[in-house]
C-alpha cells in the first residue's frame with residue numbers, strides 16, 4: 001500500500017487543479033473576480049453559488065456552510081472517502097508517482113552491500 005509523505009501530499013494539493021477537478025464532477029464554475037464560484041454540494045438549497053474556489057491557493061470555501069479545504073478535502077467530502085484513499089484517487093488521476101512504490105524495477109545486479117569495513121585502528 002502506498003504511503004503518503006508530506007511531500008506527496010503537498011504535490012497533490014498544489015499540482016492538481018481543484019477547479020478542473022470540480023469541473024470534471026459536472027459543476028460549472030462561474031467566474032467571480034479572481035476566483036470561481038459554484039453551488040455548494042455540501043449544503044442544501046444553495047441557489048446562488050456560495051462555494052468559492054480560488055485557483056491561486058487551490059482551495060475552496062463555502063460562505064453558506066463553511067466547508068473549506070484543499071483538493072484532498074474536496075474528494076473526501078464529495079466521495080465520502082478517507083484522507084488516504086482520497087490521496088490515492090488524486091494521485092492516480094494525476095499520474096503522480098508515489099516515492100518508492102512505483103519506480104521502475106531495476107535489475108538486481110549490484111544489490112550486494114559492499115560497504116568497506118576497514119579497521120582504521122581507531
Ligand SMILES: [Zn+2]
Nearest residue numbers: 040043062065
Ligand atoms: Zn456549503
